[in-house]
Amino acid sequence: MSQIKVAVVPVTPFQQNCTILVCEATGKAAVVDPGGDVPLIRRAIEQTDASVEKILLTHGHADHAGGAADLRDALGVPIEGPHLGDKFLLDNLETAAKMFGFPCRDVAPDRWLDEGDQVSFGAIRLDVRHCPGHTPGSVVFINQPMQFCLVGDVLFQNSIGRADLPGGDYATLMRSIEQKLLTLDDGMTFISGHGPMSTIGAEKKNNPFLQK
Known part of the structure; x- marks a missing residue:
């Protein structure tokens, strides 16, 4: 079974976790959520000595997608995700960036993703689940054999994503978490869009937003 090497690069004033995933068997990589600080991301890619095959987006907020167009231009690779929602x-990333004070470019993915799709790089396959609520088009990327996933801003250690931004909905977010994430194995490790890693089991036990 191919293994994934992970490098997390906090970017933008929001300290968003841009994640570089490297297939150790092939040296091929994917960059997840390059929200900004593209020179910093490119230096981190060079340090992995990997060849980037694609860019993946979990959702359309500026701190996650604002640098995607520049990185695509620099690397000549496609962007996959999020969902069309x-x-x-x-x-409207350029407009949003003016509110947040860091540069962004509008971007059109080469492939929109939906529930049940797969994305791949090297020998690695990630299953896609559509998890609306934080945004209408949020997706998560799951690798079952390695018990590893990336959840964007849907779920955090001891917290959940905001639902009060344009297109967000609290009831929808909770339904996504309950039906698409809490059904994963307790040992599933996840990387969120901000903050530390956690596991599904730890969140079931400790996350105050998930206690019945």
Whole structure:
């Protein structure tokens, strides 16, 4: 079974976890959520000595997608994700950036993703689940054999994503978490869009937003 090497690069004033995933068997990589600080991301890629095959987006907020167009231009690779529900966000990244004070470019993915799709790089396959609520088009990427996933801003250690931003909905977010994430194995490790890693089991036990 191919293994994944992971490098997390906090970017933008929001300290968003841009994640570089490297297939150890092939040296091929994917960059997840390059929100900004593209020179920093490119230096981190060079340090992995990997060859990037694609860019993956979990959702359309500026701190996750604002640097995707620049990175695609620099590397000549396609962008996959998020779900089409976030097109309105990706079409307005430059406008959003003016509010947040860091540069962004509008971006159109080469492939929109939906529930049940797969994305791949090297010998690695990630299953896609559509998890709306934080944004309409949020997706998560799951590798069952390695018990590893990336959940964007849907779920955090001891917290959940915001649902009060344009297109967000609290009831939808909770339904996504309960049906798409809490059904994963307790040992499943996840990387969130911000903050530390956790496991599904730890969140079931400790996350105050998930206690019945």
